[in-house]
Amino acid sequence: MIKEIIKEFEKSIEVKTSSKELLPEKISKAAKLLIDSYKRGGKMVLCGNGGSAADAQHIAAEMIGRFEKERSSLPALALTSNTSILTCLGNDYSYDEIFARQVRSMVESKDVLVAISTSGNSSNVNKAVLAAKEKGAKTIGLTGKDGGDLARLVNIAIVVPSSITARIQETHITIGHILCQLVEESL
Numbered sequence: 001m002i003k004e005i006i007k008e009f010e011k012s013i014e015v016k017t018s019s020k021e022l023l024p025e026k027i028s029k030a031a032k033l034l035i036d037s038y039k040r041g042g043k044m045v046l047c048g049n050g051g052s053a054a055d056a057q058h059i060a061a062e063m064i065g066r067f068e069k070e071r072s073s074l075p076a077l078a079l080t081s082n083t084s085i086l087t088c089l090g091n092d093y094s095y096d097e098i099f100a101r102q103v104r105s106m107v108e109s110k111d112v113l114v115a116i117s118t119s120g121n122s123s124n125v126n127k128a129v130l131a132a133k134e135k136g137a138k139t140i141g142l143t144g145k146d147g148g149d150l151a152r153l154v155n156i157a158i159v160v161p162s163s164i165t166a167r168i169q170e171t172h173i174t175i176g177h178i179l180c181q182l183v184e185e186s187l
Helices: 003-022 023-039 051-064 083-092 102-107 123-134 146-153 164-187
Strands: 044-048 076-078 112-116 138-143 156-159
Touching: 003 164, 023 044, 023 051, 023 112, 023 138, 023 146, 023 164, 044 051, 044 102, 044 123, 051 076, 051 164, 083 102, 102 123, 102 156, 123 138, 123 146, 138 146, 138 164, 146 156
Parallel strands: 044 076, 044 112, 112 138, 138 156
Antiparallel strands: none
8 A cells, every 4th residue: 555655656756856857837827917907907717627627726826815925816717616606607608608608707808817727628617718819818728638629719828737537636736826926926
């Protein structure tokens, strides 16, 4: 059992090492997009399914509360948080529309949508990106594998170099924390 535990840590470290080499420029561009949005009075809006939904809520909480420094609250909204809205839209429209419909009502051109999908092929996440673009908002995609459709739809695609969902999710939350830190330090 100990060997398996060590092996899992090593797998995670390998993906993060590859990410460290491949992703800093993309993460920097994403941070600059968010900082610019906040300076213009915008907000961060996030969406994702399953573990990615949890990551969206986690990152939103870090922005509204604080990451490491005491500071003013920064507006952030996870579109996964209101179960009444999610079930209403899923029932009355379709599951594919649960994020796009919210984006159409709450996102403005000065906002940034952070779309999270390990495969990049979540239809409801990708439709949210299209809706955000219609509103003139900028978009950031956190994905993995080959980036899927999401990587081609967003302004900035941060594609974790792994095909293993757990490793992608572990790296997504690290990237989310880095973005929080960079935004917090800048503002």
